[in-house]
Amino acid sequence: MDRPPIWLRPERAARGPRPAHSRAEIAAAAVRVADAEGLTAVSMRRIATELATGTTSLYRYVDGKDELFDLMVDHAMGDGRPPAPTGDWRADLTAVAHEQRALMLRHPWLVRLPATRPVLGPNTLAWLEATYAAVDVPGLDADEVLAQAATLLTFVRGHALEEIAELEAARGDQAAMSDWLAKQAQYGERVIGSGDYPHLSRMMLEAETPHAADRFDRLFERSLGHVLDGLAAHRS
Amino acid sequence: MDRPPIWLRPERAARGPRPAHSRAEIAAAAVRVADAEGLTAVSMRRIATELATGTTSLYRYVDGKDELFDLMVDHAMGDGRPPAPTGDWRADLTAVAHEQRALMLRHPWLVRLPATRPVLGPNTLAWLEATYAAVDVPGLDADEVLAQAATLLTFVRGHALEEIAELEAARGDQAAMSDWLAKQAQYGERVIGSGDYPHLSRMMLEAETPHAADRFDRLFERSLGHVLDGLAAHRS
DNA sequence: AGTTTACTGCGCACGCTGTTCGCAGTACGG
DNA sequence: CCGTACTGCGAACAGCGTGCGCAGTAAACT
Structure with a gap:
């Protein structure tokens, strides 16, 4: 199949039903789990449960666990804002x-x-x-x-x-x-x-x-x- | 049980039969697999197979997979020698x-x-x-x-x-x-x-x-x- | 020399993992 | 209003780390 990287894929498809979750929602759930219980606690089943959805539904949003990790990283990077430049x-x-x-x-x-x-x-x-x-x-x-x-x-x-x-x-x-x-x-x-x-x-x-x-x-x-x-x- | 770190444990016990393998042998096998097929190919079963031994026998040498990784890291660090000091x-x-x-x-x-x-x-x-x-x-x-x-x-x-x-x-x-x-x-x-x-x-x-x-x-x-x-x- | 003791090798089993497949249901484009 | 492209998801598969318990062995002590 070889899909393009997640940042180039539209979050919502042109056709079909509206997805039940957003990428931000998924990322936030995974980050919450990782913060509280460590990276090893982050499994597809676990995050799916956290979102009250079926395990394999996650694969509609993410190409595999690696892409879930990508979402987590970028989400966490948004936890702090880069300081405003002072010129020094x-x-x-x-x-x-x-x-x-x-x-x-x-x-x-x-x-x-x-x-x-x-x-x-x-x-x-x-x-x-x-x-x-x-x-x-x-x-x-x-x-x-x-x-x-x-x-x-x-x-x-x-x-x-x-x-x-x-x-x-x-x-x-x-x-x-x-x-x-x-x-x-x-x-x-x-x-x-x-x-x-x-x-x-x-x-x-x-x-x-x-x-x-x-x-x-x-x-x-x-x-x-x-x-x-x-x-x-x-x-x- | 809470054993001390592997570097403080003697390689050969005072009593009992001589172990069939050495730590260096185990580390070398794991490093070989990781170099050739990546870290994900390194599993307890795989390394055991590589050494022609039973899977759980590895646990006699190593407290868990993490300690196997420790052995690998230190073994790989021995792949290059620190350069001799010149004074500069x-x-x-x-x-x-x-x-x-x-x-x-x-x-x-x-x-x-x-x-x-x-x-x-x-x-x-x-x-x-x-x-x-x-x-x-x-x-x-x-x-x-x-x-x-x-x-x-x-x-x-x-x-x-x-x-x-x-x-x-x-x-x-x-x-x-x-x-x-x-x-x-x-x-x-x-x-x-x-x-x-x-x-x-x-x-x-x-x-x-x-x-x-x-x-x-x-x-x-x-x-x-x-x-x-x-x-x-x-x-x- | 005989006994005790502490070890080694290892098969079995458990609960967990990521991921593929196929099918029923849904909303939009023409 | 149909066709199409999507969504949600249960079942299933191969593989994972590892705790347990048992048989066999070599060294230490008497």
């Missing part, structure tokens, strides 16, 4: 970075999904547009704009990925968290004791960041500063 | 970045797995150690070392993620690739025509990078340069 590129990019990170932390499943395929829904495009708008100034080469925006977005996504991976390893639960930290400490001792990782050991022993409660906030702030400094070197 | 931090980090990217492109499933949980096997640690070694110089604050290494690795992972997502959307196949590009172009026209995305449109029309065959190589090179410039600002 550094402030604007900082705002984009913080908003994007917050958005991903609010929907932890988000960083794992677009790994499969690029999603190009309207909300995702709006974020892209906002990032380009912040980077773009008259006289700056288009390829340079592209590279700078990619550098920032790529960094933010990568950071959120690792942050969320660690958060989920501790399962968010406080008891599980300290359990996990204890296991980490035990493993850390073995790593240091082995003598194979001198620099790693120095970091474990000397760095303060890993022990702070807000370590990811601090690390993000610092690393983001580095990235922006790198961009600054290539603008006027 | 910028050259060393560039080498690490290129090697890591190449490694992830060789095992495209790799970027998707650690999203779930942090993997801390010996090969992964070796890479971390090499990165710290490149960044670390006497007199540099440990927290600064941590931040700089995180910035680089995070960026590389993020870049590989997007690169692989696009590669897989085209399914590697040449015919499917041009099909996909045609769809993209069609969508691009609509995006430009809508007038909602002026900067995005400018990029599509003016930038050269997106149309080049080696666009990801170029983008990576340029963005990596930006990141390294950012780090340079915080050293001596």
